[in-house]
Structure formats: C-alpha cells, structure tokens
Amino acid sequence: MSEQTNEGISKNKLKLLVEGKLPLDDIHALLRMPVKDADRFWKYLEVLQERVTWKEKILVRISEHLYVVEKGQERIVKCDCGHEFGDYRINWKLSSLVYARTSTEEFDEIFTTQNKPNPEIVEVREFYCPTCLAQLGVEAVPAGYPFLFEVLPDIDTLYEWEGKPLKSANKDWFQNKTATLTAKWAKEAGK
Amino acid sequence: MGSKQTTLRKSLKGENIGLKARIDHADQQYKDTGHIFGLKYLEVLEEDPIKFDKFQTRLIAAVSAARETSKHVSGSPAGVGMGELLHLLALPEGEVVASSFGLTGHVMSFPLIVRHMAETGLEENPGFRDGDIWGTNDPLAGGPHQSDCYTYVPIFYDGELIAWAAGVNHIADTGHSICPGGVPAHSPTTYCDGFTYGPMKIGEDLIEYKWFERMWMRRTRTGTLNVLDEKMRLTGAIMLRGRVMELVNEFGLEYFKRATREILERERRAIERRVRTQMVPGEFRQSLFRPIRQKGMMGHLYREADKDWIVHMNETITIEPSSFINIDCDGSTTQDYFWANGHRGGILLGMGWHTMAVLVQSPLVNTSLLRMLDVKGPPGSIINPTRTDVSTCAPNVVGTMLSLLPNHVFGWSYFMRGFLEESYLCEYVYSVIGSGGVLKNGIPWGMTDFGYVGSSPRGPSPWRDGEAAMVGSGNPEADFGEAEEWEFVEPPLTSLSRKLIPDMCSHGKHRGSIGTSAAHLISDPGQFLTMNTMGISGTDMLGCSVGVCGGYPMLNGYVLYLHDTNAFELLEQGETLPTDFVEAWRMIDSGKLKVGSMEVYGNESPVTQLKHGDLVFQGLQASSAWGEPLDREFDLIKSDIERGWMTPETARKVYGAVVEVAANGACKVDADASAKARLELRNRRKTRAVPAKEFWARERAKVVAKDFSHVDVANMYQDTLRYEKWHREFYEFWQLSEDYKI
Ligand SMILES: [Zn+2]
Numbered sequence: 001m002s003e004q005t006n007e008g009i010s011k012n013k014l015k016l017l018v019e020g021k022l023p024l025d026d027i028h029a030l031l032r033m034p035v036k037d038a039d040r041f042w043k044y045l046e047v048l049q050e051r052v053t054w055k056e057k058i059l060v061r062i063s064e065h066l067y068v069v070e071k072g073q074e075r076i077v078k079c080d081c082g083h084e085f086g087d088y089r090i091n092w093k094l095s096s097l098v099y100a101r102t103s104t105e106e107f108d109e110i111f112t113t114q115n116k117p118n119p120e121i122v123e124v125r126e127f128y129c130p131t132c133l134a135q136l137g138v139e140a141v142p143a144g145y146p147f148l149f150e151v152l153p154d155i156d157t158l159y160e161w162e163g164k165p166l167k168s169a170n171k172d173w174f175q176n177k178t179a180t181l182t183a184k185w186a187k188e189a190g191k
Numbered sequence: 192m193g194s195k196q197t198t199l200r201k202s203l204k205g206e207n208i209g210l211k212a213r214i215d216h217a218d219q220q221y222k223d224t225g226h227i228f229g230l231k232y233l234e235v236l237e238e239d240p241i242k243f244d245k246f247q248t249r250l251i252a253a254v255s256a257a258r259e260t261s262k263h264v265s266g267s268p269a270g271v272g273m274g275e276l277l278h279l280l281a282l283p284e285g286e287v288v289a290s291s292f293g294l295t296g297h298v299m300s301f302p303l304i305v306r307h308m309a310e311t312g313l314e315e316n317p318g319f320r321d322g323d324i325w326g327t328n329d330p331l332a333g334g335p336h337q338s339d340c341y342t343y344v345p346i347f348y349d350g351e352l353i354a355w356a357a358g359v360n361h362i363a364d365t366g367h368s369i370c371p372g373g374v375p376a377h378s379p380t381t382y383c384d385g386f387t388y389g390p391m392k393i394g395e396d397l398i399e400y401k402w403f404e405r406m407w408m409r410r411t412r413t414g415t416l417n418v419l420d421e422k423m424r425l426t427g428a429i430m431l432r433g434r435v436m437e438l439v440n441e442f443g444l445e446y447f448k449r450a451t452r453e454i455l456e457r458e459r460r461a462i463e464r465r466v467r468t469q470m471v472p473g474e475f476r477q478s479l480f481r482p483i484r485q486k487g488m489m490g491h492l493y494r495e496a497d498k499d500w501i502v503h504m505n506e507t508i509t510i511e512p513s514s515f516i517n518i519d520c521d522g523s524t525t526q527d528y529f530w531a532n533g534h535r536g537g538i539l540l541g542m543g544w545h546t547m548a549v550l551v552q553s554p555l556v557n558t559s560l561l562r563m564l565d566v567k568g569p570p571g572s573i574i575n576p577t578r579t580d581v582s583t584c585a586p587n588v589v590g591t592m593l594s595l596l597p598n599h600v601f602g603w604s605y606f607m608r609g610f611l612e613e614s615y616l617c618e619y620v621y622s623v624i625g626s627g628g629v630l631k632n633g634i635p636w637g638m639t640d641f642g643y644v645g646s647s648p649r650g651p652s653p654w655r656d657g658e659a660a661m662v663g664s665g666n667p668e669a670d671f672g673e674a675e676e677w678e679f680v681e682p683p684l685t686s687l688s689r690k691l692i693p694d695m696c697s698h699g700k701h702r703g704s705i706g707t708s709a710a711h712l713i714s715d716p717g718q719f720l721t722m723n724t725m726g727i728s729g730t731d732m733l734g735c736s737v738g739v740c741g742g743y744p745m746l747n748g749y750v751l752y753l754h755d756t757n758a759f760e761l762l763e764q765g766e767t768l769p770t771d772f773v774e775a776w777r778m779i780d781s782g783k784l785k786v787g788s789m790e791v792y793g794n795e796s797p798v799t800q801l802k803h804g805d806l807v808f809q810g811l812q813a814s815s816a817w818g819e820p821l822d823r824e825f826d827l828i829k830s831d832i833e834r835g836w837m838t839p840e841t842a843r844k845v846y847g848a849v850v851e852v853a854a855n856g857a858c859k860v861d862a863d864a865s866a867k868a869r870l871e872l873r874n875r876r877k878t879r880a881v882p883a884k885e886f887w888a889r890e891r892a893k894v895v896a897k898d899f900s901h902v903d904v905a906n907m908y909q910d911t912l913r914y915e916k917w918h919r920e921f922y923e924f925w926q927l928s929e930d931y932k933i
Contacts (some may be wrong), residue, residue, distance in 0.1 A: 017611050020654040020824075023901055027654070030612040036469060044581070044609025060471060060608050064653070064700065064740040097880035102900075112694040113706070113773055114839045115749035115810060118731040119769075120901045121482065121501060124743075128375075128880050131874045135819040138738030142480065143900040144332045145529060145909065146892060146924035149881075153473035153607065158513045159722065161467050176474070180925035186926035 008037020015047045041162055052080050059166075060158060062151045065134050066092065075155065075173065081132035089177040093137060097128040102143075130185055153189040193860075210352075211309040213286045227286070227562055230456040235405025244249055246442060246450050250289035253434035255279045258291035259314040261358065261427030267416040269361055270423050273641045276360040276622060278427040281305065282433065283352050287558040288451045289342060294339070295556045296544025296590075297359045297455050298829025300536035302558055303333025304341060305355065308390050310626035321347040322396045324425060326403075327389030328365075330583035335540040337365040337385050338373030338639070340417075342424035344397070346432050348439050353447065356431035358424030362628070364637035364768065364903045366411035367584065371621045371637035372443050372625020376725040376795030378582035379489055379496030379528045385584070386410035412627055412637030459558035462550060466514040466563070469613060470604040477596035478522075479735040482903065483529045488797055496528035501732070501907040503575065505917055507914045508600045518542075518597055520568035522917025525910050526576040526886030530725075530795075533573045533589030538566050540596070542592020548662070562703055569914050591619060595745075597737055599815070603739060606653050616650025616657070616703075618745060618814045620734070624709075626681055630717035636680050642689075643726070643811070648704030651817040652743070656827065657704035659691055659812060683716035683801075688770035692810050694838055695773070698845045699742025699816025700823050705836050706746065708771035712803040720883065723798045724750050728811045735815065748794035751775060753806040755787025755854060774810040820846055821869055834856050847872045880889055892923045897933055909933040 009017070009030060015177040016022040017030075037043075048058050048067070054067040055086065056078060067077045068088040069155055077085035077092040101124040107116045110124070117140065125147075127137040139148060156169040192551035220229030236243045249272045257278040262270045269275040277293035287298040304327060309316065319325075328332075328340040343357035350835045365373045380382060382571060383844030398419065407421065437449045437791035463644065481502045489497040505522035526532050546796040551560060568574020573589060579924070598617040605614040625681025627637030649661040687710035693846025713720065726748050751772045757766055761784070769775040769784065779785035790799060794811065828848040831837035833856065842848040847869035848860040881889075899905040912918045912933065922931070 014609070017654060019192070022654070027612050028689075036610065038611045064822070088833050092885045097876070098881050098886040099876065099880040100885050105457075106272070108700060110743060110845060111746070112696075112748075112845065113692060113810070114696075114776055115695070115706075115747045115751075115772075115813075117729075117733055117747060118482075121904055122732040123282050123900075125567070126731075126876070127883075128876050133876050135741040135821065135876070136740060138743055139736055140738070141478075141736050142731040142732075142904040142907065143898075144890065144904070144925075145736075145922055147472075147475045148478065150477075150737055151473060151475055151603070151607075153242070153471050154510075154512065155473075156407070157472045158608075160512075161472070182887070182924055185887060189888060 003171065008033065009043075010041060011043050011047060014040075018044075018047055018051075028029060054078070054082050059155050062153060062155050063136060065129065065136055065165050068153060068155065070168070073090060073168070079129045079132060079134070079136070081129060081134070083129050085130035089173070090176055090181050091147055091178045093127050093147040094128075094178065094181055096136060097130050097133075098126070100125045149176060149178055196416055196425055199570070200458050204455055204788050209309075210283060210305070210314045210778045213308055213819070214306055217284050217286075221562060227456040227459050227559065228452045230453060232820045233453045233457055234448060235298045235364060235803055236457060240306075242451060243453070246453055247289070247555070250280060250451075252293040253438070254280055254289050255436070257356075257427035257431040258293055258356070260430060264426045265416075265419045267363055267420050269363055269377060269639070269641060270420055272504050273645050273865055274643070276358065276423065277643060278356070278358045278431055280431060281355040282451060283354065283359060285355070286455055287455050290556040291841070292556070294359065294544065295359065295547055297335070297339070297541040298556055299539035299543030299561055300333050300335050300918050301341070301357060301359075302561065303536050303539070304390055304785045308331040313390060317392050319344070319345045319352060320395070323392055324394030324397065324399055325390060327391065327395050328410055329387050329389055329477035330534040330536055330586050333391050335534040335537040335587040335590065336363055336374070336426075337367070337387055339587070340420070340424065342393070342421060344432055346435050347419040348436065348444060349355070353439070353444070354435055354451075356428040356435065358427040360420055360424060361639075361641075362411070362413070362420050363639050364412040364509065369392060370619070370625050370723045371412055371627025371721060372623065372639040372723065374588065374623045374625060374725045375483060375530060375584045376723050377488065377797055378530050378584040379493035380580055384578070384582055388582075399425065409720060452547070454555075455557060455559050458555055458557055459562050461553070462560060462563045463514045464511060465550065466635045469608055469610045470510055470601065471607040472510040472512060475603070476506075477508060477735065477737055478503065478505045479503070479592060479596065479600065479729075480732045481531070481592065481729070482731050482793070483531060483795070485529065495530065499583075500527065500612060501903045502531045503907055503911050504573070504589070504597045506593065507916070508597050509686050510604065514563065516597065517563040518564070518566040518593070519572040519916070520566060520572065520593070521742050522911050522920070523568055523572045523574050524793065524907070524915045525571055525913075526573055526581050527665035528581060529871060530585040530811045531573050531589055532576040532581045532586065534576055534583055534586040535595070537586020537588070538574065538590040538593060541592070542566055543599055544733070545591065545594040545619045545681040546601070557654060564715050572914065585725070586725065588725065591621070594619070595727075598727050599735070599737070599739060602650070602652075606645070611653050613650040613890075616739060616815050616817065618734070619647045619663070620726065620728040620745070620748075620812050620814065621647060622724060622728075622809065622811050623782050624722060626684065626722045628683070628716060628718065631715070631719070632681065639808055640681060640684075642709060643809070648812045648814040650814040651699070651701035652705060653701070653817060657696070657814045657816070659704040659707050661704070665682075668905055683720050685712045685714045686710070690770055691836060692771045692773055693836055694841045695746065695810060696813050697738075697746050697816040698819065699738070699741040700818025701742070701816065702741070702817045702823070702831075703745065703814035709809045710768075710770055711807045712768065713801045713807070715802060715803055720801045721798045722795065722796070722807060724796045724809065725793035725794070726811055728794055728813070730795065739815055739817050741819035744813040746813035748811035749809070750792040750794070750796045750809040752790040752796070752799050752801070753786045753808075754789065755806055756800065756806050757785040758804050758806055766903045768806070769808070772810050775806065775808055785875055810833075821872060825862070825865060829860050843868065891925050895927070895931070905933055
C-alpha cells in the first residue's frame with residue numbers, strides 16, 4: 001500500500017517514465033494512487049531540465065520536443081536540440097520548416113494501407129525543427145487552412161495553481177499574438 | 192385543468208413550486224455560488240462519511256441491479272449481448288445522481304429531457320402522477336438520436352416528486368425511411384428520421400398503454416424486439432423505483448434529499464480538483480473534417496439535399512483558471528439537409544461518455560461533469576441547430592466526433608503537467624452496420640449490427656503504443672465482437688473474420704492502434720438485402736486535423752463492397768476467402784478473386800444493394816499516433832513485425848528501420864543500416880521543406896486567388912467564414928482585407 005502515501009513517485013522513477021522505461025506494474029501503481037504526489041510538476045521540470053543541454057529555465061513542456069522557457073524577460077519556445085522559435089504567444093509553426101504532402105505518391109510514404117486520404121480535399125502538413133529536423137507537428141487540413149495554434153498554455157495560472165506564482169506574472173502573457181507576425185510578413189511583402 | 196393543478200401542487204409538496212421554477216432555482220444557485228444546488232458545505236457527508244458512502248453504494252447497487260436484471264427481459268441482442276442499456280436515478284430537476292454502467296453518456300442528456308418537459312408545460316398537462324410511465328427518443332427534446340429510447344417513471348414519496356427512475360437503450364431499428372437500422376448515414380430531412388415520440392405519457396399505474404406497443408410494431412422494422420426493449424427499460428425503472436422507496440424508508444426523506452445533492456457536489460469537486468492539480472490550463476486549437484456526399488444520390492426526391500459537403504467541426508478548447516472546460520465550436524459548418532446536425536442531447540452525450548473516461552475515471556457516474564464542461568456554437572451551426580426540418584438522426588455521432596478533440600487535449604495536458612501515467616489519446620471510434628430487406632418467405636426485417644460499437648482502440652500514451660479492441664468508453668460493459676449472436680438476427684450476413692489489419696495504423700513514436708477488420712459474405716439474402724454503414728473515424732480526410740506531438744492523426748475508415756464475386760466457387764474449390772480489405776485487394780490484383788463491380792467508401796456507405804456471393808469488408812479503429820515516427824525504438828518495430836502487425840517494407844519506408852526476417856520468422860534489426868536509413872529520411876525532410884514564411888506567402892497567394900484545390904473546400908470556407916471568431920482567425924492569419932469574399 002506504499003503507493004497510497006502522498007510521497008508518490010521518486011524522481012528516478014519519473015525519469016524512467018519520461019523515457020518510456022518504467023515497468024508497467026509501476027505505472028499501474030501510479031494509476032491506482034488515490035491522491036497524486038503534490039510536487040509532481042516540480043519533479044517533472046527537474047527531470048526535463050536535466051535532459052537538455054541548455055540552461056534556460058523550462059516553464060512548461062508543450063510537446064515531445066518543445067518547451068516554453070524563460071529567457072531574460074522573454075518566454076520563448078525552445079526545442080530540446082536548442083533551436084529557439086521565439087515568443088511562445090506566436091504559433092511556433094510559423095518559425096518551423098513546412099512540408100505539405102499533396103499527392104497520392106506523397107501519401108503512400110506514410111499511409112500504408114488502401115484507406116488513404118483524398119489529396120483533392122486534404123493536404124498533410126509536416127512541421128520540422130529547422131535545426132534538428134525533428135517532426136514537431138502534423139496537420140491534415142484542406143488547402144488554405146490557417147495553421148492551428150495547438151497549445152497556448154496559461155502559464156501564470158498554472159504556477160498559481162501550483163502555489164508558486166512567477167515573478168514575471170502578467171495578464172499579457174496569456175494571449176495569442178500570432179497575427180502580429182503575419183501582419184509583419186504582409187507588410188514586408190508590400191501588401 | 193383544475194384537478195391537474197391540484198395534482199401538481201400535491202406532487203411537489205414541501206417545495207410548493209413547479210418543476211420549471213425548481214430547475215431555474217438550481218441553475219441560479221450554481222451561478223451564484225459555483226456549487227451544485229449552492230452546496231458550499233457537504234454537511235451530511237462530513238457528519239458521517241461512512242453512512243454517506245454506504246448510501247451512495249446502495250444507490251449504485253440499485254441502478255446496477257435494475258440494469259442487470261431487466262436486460263434479460265429483452266430478447267434483443269443489443270440489450271442482452273451488447274448491454275446497450277443504462278438505468279439511472281435522477282433528481283426532480285433532472286440531475287443524475289447514480290447510473291449503472293452501460294451507455295454512460297446518457298447521464299448528460301437525461302437532464303435536458305426533464306428541462307424540456309418543464310419548459311413545454313408537461314407538468315401541467317398531462318401532469319406527473321404516481322405510477323405514470325413516460326417515454327421519448329426525440330433529439331429536439333434532449334435525446335441523442337432516435338435510436339436511444341428512454342422510458343422513465345416519476346418516483347413519489349408521500350405524494351411528493353422526489354426523483355425519476357429511467358432506463359435507456361439503443362434499439363435495433365428506428366423505422367428510418369431510407370436506411371434500415373438506427374444510425375443512418377443519409378437523412379435529408381427530419382421527416383425521414385423514423386419513429387420519433389415524446390416526451391409523453393405512455394402508461395399509467397405502471398402499465399404501458401396498449402396503443403404504444405402497436406406503434407412500435409407499426410412504425411419500425413423490428414417491432415417485436417423494440418417492444419421487448421420497451422418492457423426491459425420499464426422493468427428496470429420500476430425495480431429502481433422500488434429500491435429507492437426502500438432507501439427513503441431506511442435513511443429518511445430528508446437524508447435522501449440532502450445526500451443525493453451532496454453526491455453531485457462532491458463529484459463536481461473531484462473533477463475540479465483533478466483539472467486543477469493534474470492539467471495545464473490554456474487554450475488549445477483543434478478541428479476535424481468530414482466529407483458528406485449526397486450529390487446524385489438524393490436526385491429528384493430531395494433536391495434540397497442533393498449536395499456534397501466538407502463538414503468542419505471547429506473547436507477552441509479552453510481550460511479556464513476556474514478549472515471549467517469551455518469548448519467553443521465557432522466556425523463549424525451550418526446546419527443543413529444531412530446527418531451532421533448536432534442537437535444538444537447528442538453533443539453532450541458524446542462529450543459525456545468519452546470525456547468521462549479521461550476526466551472522471553470513477554464508477555460514480557453522474558451528471559456533475561455537466562457543471563464543469565460546456566460546448567457552445569453559434570445558433571444555426573451544426574453545434575446549435577435552430578431549424579426544425581433538418582434531420583436529427585445522428586447528433587450522437589457529431590457529439591462523439593467532437594469529443595475526440597478535448598480528449599486529445601486532456602491527454603496532452605496531463606503530459607504537460609507531468610502526469611504521464613494518466614496521459615493517453617481516448618478515441619472512441621465506433622461504426623455500425625445497418626442492414627435490412629425481405630427474406631425469401633416475405634418477412635421484412637432490419638437490424639443494427641453493434642459489433643464495432645462495443646469495442647474501441649485505446650489510443651497511445653507518451654510511453655506506450657495504442658492497442659486495438661481494448662475498451663468501449665461509450666459502453667464500458669460491452670463485449671467485443673458478438674459475431675455469432677448477430678448472425679442469428681442478420682440471416683444473410685455470414686461473418687468471415689474479426690482481426691487486426693497489418694500496416695493499418697497511424698505512425699509515430701508510439702503508433703496508434705492497429706486497425707481492425709470485419710468481413711462478411713452475403714449468403715442467400717432472400718428477396719432483397721441492403722446495407723449501410725456509419726462511423727466515427729475519418730473519411731478521406733483523416734479523423735482529426737492535428738496529430739499529437741509529431742505523430743500522424745487517426746486514419747480513415749474504409750468500406751469495400753465487392754459485387755458479383757466468385758466467392759462461393761472459391762469455397763467449393765477449397766480456397767480461403769480474404770479476411771480484410773488488404774487481402775481482398777491482393778486477391779483481386781492476382782486475379783484469383785473475380786469481381787463484377789465494386790464500391791469503396793470511408794465510414795459512411797449509402798444504402799447498397801447486395802446479392803448472394805457479394806463480399807463486404809470494413810476496416811477502421813486505427814487511432815492517432817503519439818510523437819515523431821523517427822523517435823520510435825527499433826525494438827518496438829521489431830516486435831510489431833514479429834507479431835505480424837507490420838511489414839518490413841513499412842518499417843523501412845516510414846521508420847527507417849532495416850529489419851531482416853529469417854525463414855523461421857525471427858527478426859533482426861540491422862543497426863548500422865537503420866541509422867543510415869533514418870539519416871536519409873531526416874535529410875529528405877530538409878530538401879523538401881521550406882521555411883514557414885515562404886510556405887505562408889505561397890499559400891496566401893492561393894487563398895487570395897481563391898484557388899482551393901476543390902469546390903467542396905471553397906464551399907466549406909464560404910459557409911463557415913460567416914462565423915465571427917473563425918472569420919477573424921482566418922482573415923488575420925492570411926492577412927486578408929475585409930472586402931475579401933469567397
Ligand atoms: Zn530541434
């Protein structure tokens with residue numbers, strides 16, 4: 001019944017869980033915990049921070065490879081390889097490399113049975129990190145569809161929920177600023 | 192009227208207000224305090240927690256006993272084999288306090304039915320009396336779709352309405368005018384929707400009116416089964432009513448009233464706590480698309496429905512600082528003459544039964560989730576239909592599809608917060624086969640095959656692959672693959688297989704579940720036979736727009752009808768028939784399987800005529816993947832090949848894994864060759880991709896020129912951009928001026 005204490009998971013076990021190496025029995029024990037460990041988020045940040053080579057403080061993980069980190073006065077999206085995508089309030093996809101599959105031949109490379117999408121009505125966009133070329137996101141959308149801004153975390157509320165508000169907390173942090181970049185691009189193009 | 196008024200006052204004695212006022216009052220209490228029924232303190236719980244839990248357990252036992260006993264009253268395979276049945280106990284206001292397992296999502300829609308009754312004055316005419324039996328299946332009154340029929344009785348104690356006891360199940364056939372079965376893929380107007388009734392009084396003194404039985408026999412294809420199902424629902428409701436009376440006698444009326452309300456508030460707090468301590472708040476953008484093709488099919492009969500659509504289901508999911516989950520569907524397609532109108536009962540049902548598996552995770556199924564989550568859409572859109580002539584046959588399907596996206600978000604959010612053990616992609620991707628016809632002896636029949644409803648894949652986690660045929664989050668008590676039982680009531684459909692289809696999966700670091708196959712041989716169908724299918728996974732456009740963390744999104748479903756085949760000749764020659772569509776294609780290509788003509792569809796196939804010797808193959812349930820495919824561990828790839836779930840060709844092509852398979856089946860990964868292959872795949876990305884800014888400029892030019900690859904895509908934008916938020920997002924992203932019109 002040791003898993004019923006509030007101590008929860010050790011940092012070492014959490015590291016194994018993050019790496020996908022924690023035995024299933026241990027994971028089931030975690031699932032059975034009636035009360036989760038209260039410091040999980042902080043342990044998680046420690047584990048994540050130790051996995052990257054750069055020094056900026058991770059505020060929150062937003063996907064397998066991407067983190068929102070604190071850099072000076074800024075909060076930016078950073079890849080585990082070190083690539084920086086800029087202000088996290090602007091959809092990071094706008095700073096990635098994009099490849100859109102638009103033909104049956106291109107679909108054949110990734111859809112491996114007959115039930116493939118129809119390239120007349122849908123394209124499959126892949127978003128890569130410009131530095132490490134990891135596939136960070138995939139969209140299956142019709143032509144002309146705006147990039148979906150998958151995650152805009154409300155970081156200040158998160159830290160408030162954790163009982164340790166950030167010093168830099170400010171209402172302005174939780175807003176979507178993607179349009180500022182597209183407006184800039186349109187202006188540059190002389191629209 | 193005078194005597195009815197008297198009955199009403201008497202029935203709600205102690206409160207001395209009507210049902211409508213009670214509901215308004217409860218809403219106001221929640222609004223003012225943030226607590227259900229304004230319960231800031233859980234007094235009876237705190238006073239004696241053990242007594243409280245005992246009381247709650249007794250309620251759960253009562254609803255479970257009602258379900259488990261009554262299902263044997265029915266002879267319908269839906270009720271007995273699949274357990275497509277739920278019994279629930281609700282407060283007078285409609286809030287569900289306890290429910291059995293089974294179709295758990297109904298705890299979200301039953302409150303709407305009670306509200307509808309209150310709003311339409313049914314408490315005055317005909318009024319609610321002890322011993323009354325009520326029923327409905329109308330989505331305009333809160334039901335999820337015509338197939339889900341509710342039978343419920345008011346529970347009076349000492350003359351006061353204290354609760355409702357209800358049973359609901361999915362019936363085999365609704366009498367839909369176009370599609371036999373109960374989940375039609377094509378329904379041009381609500382006047383094709385089949386037998387639609389209530390909410391109305393269908394009996395008194397706990398005996399159903401004779402005429403109602405006749406209605407089932409007269410208006411549906413499976414009258415006998417539907418009458419038996421009606422008796423099943425009622426039996427459970429009456430049992431439950433009896434148990435509740437006993438409980439009130441034992442615990443006292445005041446305790447019953449207070450404790451049932453505290454149960455709801457306690458469960459609401461549990462959800463709130465879970466969100467607050469295990470998820471990351473913020474805004475998540477998701478969407479999905481579903482083509483619907485009716486052009487050329489509705490022809491002269493339903494000209495208004497003779498169209499094709501790409502249906503857009505658009506969602507902005509916000510986990511708010513209060514822990515409330517707000518799902519804004521602005522930008523979704525406009526209501527129309529198709530199945531995709533999402534009336535509220537169906538939307539909340541879909542949201543409820545799947546979300547419950549991710550967010551509530553408790554045997555204590557109740558309505559509290561309804562106070563922690565809402566789905567909104569502009570009036571006139573498919574999320575909020577306003578017209579009364581559009582079809583109401585599949586709001587449950589709309590709701591289930593919509594629910595995929597918040598469930599992705601919840602899985603993702605657990606991962607962001609560090610609770611990886613809780614994180615998975617919950618995708619309930621059912622499909623149903625509707626079939627019907629006339630047997631050799633002239634007997635007409637119709638049926639819904641639930642074989643694909645009772646089981647669903649479990650999507651992947653950040654730490655493991657998706658797995659096929661694992662759960663039925665919509666019906667946790669179901670058993671997968673009741674093939675033998677279904678054959679009994681679908682005489683011409685011989686089941687050939689239930690199996691996994693190698694290579695049919697969404698690829699990623701943790702791949703989605705392997706797709707499953709159902710194959711049927713048509714044998715001696717009598718005078719005529721038709722089949723239609725309807726399902727949740729993608730059709731031609733994948734199941735959702737966003738793949739998670741670099742994995743590919745859910746695959747399309749697939750239905751293949753092969754007409755005029757040599758199947759029986761092959762059987763006579765001792766040959767085996769294909770067991771999935773991949774094998775079928777291989778046998779067609781090799782010339783062994785001869786086919787006169789064929790039809791290929793995604794999830795929904797229109798009513799298709801079938802003859803002796805025709806073959807039908809379905810493939811679906813390949814869930815979304817998690818993470819980047821090139822991060823997949825070689826050991827996992829090897830194990831997939833060893834199990835026959837993946838071919839070495841796919842491993843090489845998608846994952847850059849070079850795996851040698853020995854004659855005895857043993858697999859070995861060539862580490863050096865694999866490292867090289869992965870590097871090549873990575874480098875290929877570099878040569879093909881362009882900076883987003885360049886992509887944006889190129890695509891923007893096309894948007895400005897209204898060059899949208901297909902007229903259905905242009906029509907989708909033209910329709911949906913009328914909605915304000917989506918309009919703003921689209922115009923800002925592409926930097927369009929307001930005089931731009933599609
Ligand atoms: Zn990178």
